Amino acid sequence: xxxxDRLARPTSSCRxxxxxxxxxxxxxxxxxxPRASGGAEEGVLDVLAGAxxxxxxxxxxxxxxxxxxxxxxxxxxxxxxxxTWRLAFADNTDGAAALAFADEVALVPDxxxxxxxxxxxxxxxxxxxxxxxxxxxxxEIMGGGVSKRECPGADGEHRSTLASWARTGQWLxxxxxRRLNVKLLRLGVPLRVLVDEHSMAPEEVPPxxxxxxxxxxxxxxxxxxxxxKKKATRRPRAFPWDGDxxxxxxxxxxxxxxxxxxxxxxxSCLPPPVPPGIPEGEGALVALAARGGKIxxxxxxxxxxxxALDDVASFRDAFFSEREPESxxxxxxxxxxxxxxxxxxxxxxxxxxxxxxxxxGVETWVFxxxxxxxxxxxxxxxxxxxxxxxxxxxxFELTRTKRSxxxxxxxxxxxxxxxFDDTFDAPPEGYRGGFDARWPRVAFAKENLxxxxxxxxxxxxxxxxRGDGGHVLLRPSVNGVPAPxxxxxxxxxxxxxxxxxxxxxxxxxAFGRLAVVGAAAASLAGxxxxxxxxxxxxxxxxxxxxxxxxxxxxxxxxxxxxDDSSPSGVPxxxxxxGRLLGTLGxxxxxxxxxxxxxxxxxxxxxxxxxxxxxAHDPAAFAANTPARVAVAWQRVTWISGAxxxxxRVFVADDSLSPEPPAERKRSPAEPRRSFSxxxxxxxxxxxxxDAFDGRxxxxxxxxxxxxxxxxxxxxxxxxxxxxxxxxxxxxxxxxAGEDRARFARVDEEVVTGRLARLEFRGASFxxxxxxxxxxxxxxxxxxxxxxxxxxxxxxxxxxDVVLDLANDRVAVVQRER
Numbered sequence: 125x126x127x128x129d130r131l132a133r134p135t136s137s138c139r140x141x142x143x144x145x146x147x148x149x150x151x152x153x154x155x156x157x158p159r160a161s162g163g164a165e166e167g168v169l170d171v172l173a174g175a176x177x178x179x180x181x182x183x184x185x186x187x188x189x190x191x192x193x194x195x196x197x198x199x200x201x202x203x204x205x206x207x208t209w210r211l212a213f214a215d216n217t218d219g220a221a222a223l224a225f226a227d228e229v230a231l232v233p234d235x236x237x238x239x240x241x242x243x244x245x246x247x248x249x250x251x252x253x254x255x256x257x258x259x260x261x262x263x264e265i266m267g268g269g270v271s272k273r274e275c276p277g278a279d280g281e282h283r284s285t286l287a288s289w290a291r292t293g294q295w296l297x298x299x300x301x302r303r304l305n306v307k308l309l310r311l312g313v314p315l316r317v318l319v320d321e322h323s324m325a326p327e328e329v330p331p332x333x334x335x336x337x338x339x340x341x342x343x344x345x346x347x348x349x350x351x352x353k354k355k356a357t358r359r360p361r362a363f364p365w366d367g368d369x370x371x372x373x374x375x376x377x378x379x380x381x382x383x384x385x386x387x388x389x390x391x392s393c394l395p396p397p398v399p400p401g402i403p404e405g406e407g408a409l410v411a412l413a414a415r416g417g418k419i420x421x422x423x424x425x426x427x428x429x430x431x432a433l434d435d436v437a438s439f440r441d442a443f444f445s446e447r448e449p450e451s452x453x454x455x456x457x458x459x460x461x462x463x464x465x466x467x468x469x470x471x472x473x474x475x476x477x478x479x480x481x482x483x484x485g486v487e488t489w490v491f492x493x494x495x496x497x498x499x500x501x502x503x504x505x506x507x508x509x510x511x512x513x514x515x516x517x518x519x520f521e522l523t524r525t526k527r528s529x530x531x532x533x534x535x536x537x538x539x540x541x542x543x544f545d546d547t548f549d550a551p552p553e554g555y556r557g558g559f560d561a562r563w564p565r566v567a568f569a570k571e572n573l574x575x576x577x578x579x580x581x582x583x584x585x586x587x588x589x590r591g592d593g594g595h596v597l598l599r600p601s602v603n604g605v606p607a608p609x610x611x612x613x614x615x616x617x618x619x620x621x622x623x624x625x626x627x628x629x630x631x632x633x634a635f636g637r638l639a640v641v642g643a644a645a646a647s648l649a650g651x652x653x654x655x656x657x658x659x660x661x662x663x664x665x666x667x668x669x670x671x672x673x674x675x676x677x678x679x680x681x682x683x684x685x686x687d688d689s690s691p692s693g694v695p696x697x698x699x700x701x702g703r704l705l706g707t708l709g710x711x712x713x714x715x716x717x718x719x720x721x722x723x724x725x726x727x728x729x730x731x732x733x734x735x736x737x738x739a740h741d742p743a744a745f746a747a748n749t750p751a752r753v754a755v756a757w758q759r760v761t762w763i764s765g766a767x768x769x770x771x772r773v774f775v776a777d778d779s780l781s782p783e784p785p786a787e788r789k790r791s792p793a794e795p796r797r798s799f800s801x802x803x804x805x806x807x808x809x810x811x812x813x814d815a816f817d818g819r820x821x822x823x824x825x826x827x828x829x830x831x832x833x834x835x836x837x838x839x840x841x842x843x844x845x846x847x848x849x850x851x852x853x854x855x856x857x858x859x860a861g862e863d864r865a866r867f868a869r870v871d872e873e874v875v876t877g878r879l880a881r882l883e884f885r886g887a888s889f890x891x892x893x894x895x896x897x898x899x900x901x902x903x904x905x906x907x908x909x910x911x912x913x914x915x916x917x918x919x920x921x922x923x924d925v926v927l928d929l930a931n932d933r934v935a936v937v938q939r940e941r
Contacts, residue, residue, distance in 0.1 A: 168308035171408050171425065171473060176296040178428055178472035179503050181442040181496055192216045193547055194292075194500045197524040203266070203652075204393035204637035205239070206232040209520055212547065213292040215502065215527070220252035220259040222299050224548035225288050229266075231636065238633030238654030241667035242269065243562050248284050251550040261285055262550040265618040265765055267652070267669040268711035269556040269563045272762045277795040278910050280764035282414040283482060286421055290478045290489060291508060295412065306412045315407030315426050315476065322409055324422065324479050325486040325511070393637045393651065397519035399509040400492035405430040408473060418793065418909030424477035428494060429468050435495035439472075439503065440464060442496040474503065484906040485513025497525035513903075514639035515649070554930050555714055566715040568741045569662040584661035588720075588737040589702070592680035593828025594918030596720055598737050599684070600708075601659040603630050609705035610681045613718070614826030615927070616906075616914070617709035618765045622670040626705045627653045638671050648673065660708075661739030663716040675704045679828070707826060710767065710929055717745040717928045723939055724922040742930050753926050756886025756935040758816050760823075763795075763908045769934050770818035771915065772883040776847040787842045791819055795910045816885045822907070823934065824914035831892040831919035832879065833905065838912035839896040848877025850896075873899045882915075887923045887938035 177183070196211040213225040226249040233239035246266040254260035254273070261281040264271040274281040289295040295304065310318060405427050413420035429436045443464050478489040491505035508520040557563040569584065587599035589610065597610040609626070622632070634651040650672035657666045681702040717740035723733040761768045773787040819838070827833065834844055844850065876895040881888055894913075901907045907914070926935040 167311060168306055168410065171308055171311070171410065172296060172301075172306065174471045175293075175425060175473040175475070177467065178439075178474050179293045179296060180501065181439045181467075181472075181503065182445050182501060183443070193528050194502055195524075195526050195528065196292075196504060196522055198520055198522040200518065200520040201394055201397050202229055202231060202518045203516060204396075205236070205244075205635065206234055206394065207518075208232060211288070211291060213288075213294060214252075214548065219299060220257060222297050223250055223259060223285070223289065223294055223303075224252045225250050225292060225294070226548050227288055231266075233635075236633070236635040239635045239652075241654055242267070242564065242669070244636075244669075245269075247271070247551075248288070249548060249550060250285055250288070251548055254550060260550075262553075263765065264551070264556075265711065268618060268714075269560075270711055270714045271551045271553055271556065272765065273550060273553060275761045275763045275768075275795050275910075277416055278761075278763045279417060279419045279483070279908050280762070282417045282419055283480060283487075283764065286412075286414065286419075287478070287480055287487065287489065290421070290423065290475060291491075291505075293475075293502065293504070303415055304412050305415055306410060309409040309411055309422075311408045313407060313409075315405060315424060315430070316402045318407045318409045318424055319402055319477060322422065323477075324481055325488050393635070396517040397509060399488075399490045399511065399517070400431075400433075400507060403430040403432075403476070407476070419481055419483075421478060421480045423475055425473040426476040427468065428472045428474055431492050431494075433493035433507070435493070436468070438496040438498075439468075439494075441498075442501065442503075443467070475505070482513055483901070483908060484903050487511070487513055500525045500527045512639070516637070516639045553932070564666045567664045567666075569664075584739065586661045586737040586739055588735050589682040590722075590735055591682070591704075591828055591917075593830075594916070594921070595679060595828040596737070596825050596917055597681060597704075598660060598708075603656045604659075605630075607705055609684070609703040611706045611708050612679075612704060612826060613713070613720075613917075614707040614709050615713065615929075616766050616822060616824040616826050617707065619709050619711055620668060620670045620707060621650075621673045621675065621709075622653055622655075622706040623675045623704070624650070624653075624672040625676070627670065627672055630655065632670070634672070640671075658712070660712075660716065661737075662741065663739045665712060665715055668712065670706065675706065678704050710765070713927055714930045715742075716740060717742050717926065717930075720920070720925040720927070722921055722923060722925070742928065745928070746931075752886070752937050753924075753935045756884070756926075756937050757928075757933045758885050758935065760929060760932040760934055761820065762932070763822075763910065764906075766906075767823045767929060767934070768820050768908075768911060769823050769884075769915070770816055771821055772818040772881075773842075773879065773912070774881040774883075775842050775844055776880050778847060785842070787819065787838075791838075791910075791912060792841070793837065793910050793912075794820070818883070819912040820910065822911055822914040825917045825920075827914060827916040828918050830876070830895050830916050831889065832882065832894040832913055832915055834894050834896040834913040835907050835911065836897055836900050837909070844877060844879075844894070844896060845875050845898075848879065848894075850875040850877040873897045882919070884936040887936040889919060889923075892919060 192215045193212055194215045198209055200207050200209060202209075207229055209227075209229045211225065211227050214222055227247065229246045231239070231244035233244070244267050245264070247264040248262065250259055250261050252259040255276050258276070260276050261274045261284045262271055263274060263280070263284055274284065286295070289300060294300055309322070403426060408425040410423045410425065411420060412423060428434060428439055444460065474494050475491050477491070480487040480489075488511040490509040491507065492509075493506040494503055495506055496503045504522060504525060506522040508522075510518040510520070512518070552559060555563070555566070557565045589597045589599075591597055591610075591612065596613040598613065599607055599609075600611055601607065607626075614621075627634070632653040632655055634653055636652040637649060638652065639649040653670040653672050655668050655670065657664055658668050681704050684702045719738040719740060721736040721738070723735075725731075725733045758769050761770075775785065775787050779785050821832070824833070834842075839845065874895055875898055876893060879892040879894050881890050882892050883889075896913075905914070920936070922939050924935075924937040924939065926937070928934065
């Protein structure tokens, strides 16, 4: 390393304006510490070289032609359940192949009711052969069994690769540095000071604290004199769903505090793991981000041996393993000992903490107990702790490390006669039930399929309606019983949600725990629930997985008609009150082609237009696709598991120059390598779903009340508020104790306006109501920094929307005006 006086200078205050920490982070109350000066940028290569040397203490890097794979396996705790995990990554290769990895986490049912119906697995990886050899990431969300490739160059890909490369140490490879921007922020400062002053993660608030206690819970936690009763503590059981026979009365409070769900079912959930502590000693702070990306990370490094759990002896054995003791003299051995001691104290660095800044929050990794395995010859942390933005905490404990040669298949490519390796090949896109026998196949009504194939008859129509904000609602059958309420289509969510009271009525087993980022960045937690089956029209999915959420008051829903087969959501005198019971995300929508028919009301008619939803079998629909739909297909781009489509935007007809307005130009935030045609010979081919240009929007049918939500960055770029004469929406509001209502603004930061036009390939919409946030996008929106906003459910009126997410395409077809 460079001399200390070149890298840091003493100051009278540890809070200089250039590196002032955020006000929401804790400040270190200790004495002034040295702060890195401009010379710190010169030392970033030394820090990276020291971290790379600690990763291979033996100092020998095999040739680039070798094709070795390092496999890490272990156990841990994930989403409130025991888990097993595997992480394989390439070693000793060159080019994009050096960055390949495959990650897998599987939850262990341990006899929890409903947990073993289908595999509870999550996968991700980086396939170096995709995107013409540039490589691309893919991911499979927990429990859904649906694999999708992330948009190249977008934040979803960078989130997966940065976190995995940090775990494997691949971010230190020379080829990885070509894809990363790395900067040294501070050096020569105690590690604890660096974490306290520069951590991006807010102080942890348990998800239970977000949901208020019921009156009965408040009464139980207070004594007769009004004093708060001290909760009993006990050692958590390894299997919480067993051993209730000998439970003491003092354990009631501890059990109730373990879950924030309003469900009366006992949840099988392990206590969250505790992250490793901060070791004493010197630290280094490094910032890194993918080149061309919009998200970044901070990495805190420490010295080897600073933690009491580090296996320093394994580093020493690896350091001396490449030397020949027979030919060494006493002086050479003494010199080697000095080099090893100098490396521990002054040269080697290992990763202690890694924080990834995401649109919905901060994902944090903490590593501890570093050791060098005799087989792999690469240093790894035996303990890794993960904290997700929603508040879930997971732990990964390494139990086995081995090195092997890449597996090869017998297939031969057309360009070469040598077999290609398939260790890191991305799985086929779509549902795993087509090639994995552990997943159930999706069934369709046989009589309906026969009619559709022989006479082109329409598939079964689903009872449907629209919510108060234009939300798309349907009425499925759960466990063979028609739902007594509505389920909303939520394309922004990967999984499905269900109201806990409704799940209890169906005797759905509860297990595990999942937390998501809700409104106002609050963390909302709920257990997993498993149903036997769900039927939407002719489509039947067995063993669907839900997350419980309190949805009863989420929106106003239309009343249920007296005739269950009626597709209309129009209330009548015989209707019962409708309520929201659940949501269906993209995991379910992958199994069928959903056609939403949303005509406008006929002028002068006292009745609203009939709203219909039809569920098609994807194979039958592909064979008999209507011509009006075939010419309107548009490509779906997947970013962080959410579908995104393109639309042409016209903010206002106010252009006085031949130059196109800002919204008609290519977005400056466009993901790199994301806009490529599948038909390069004829990019304007009408059948090419990639040929349609426009701005990238998230398809958010789960949001209503407006036609579109424009991201803050795009609103500033387009000057949307000035050009649309934006207004702050308001409504008639009243508070407790007030005698009269008043007109008040919804939010000081929310501004709404009217976009002149939004165009799709098969439809266009005029005077679209759109809103934006003047002080930045809220975290609960979870906007990718590469997109310009979201298209909401209220936009799609007077059109037909066909969702074929299994084939990555969407069609918006205009109805006759």
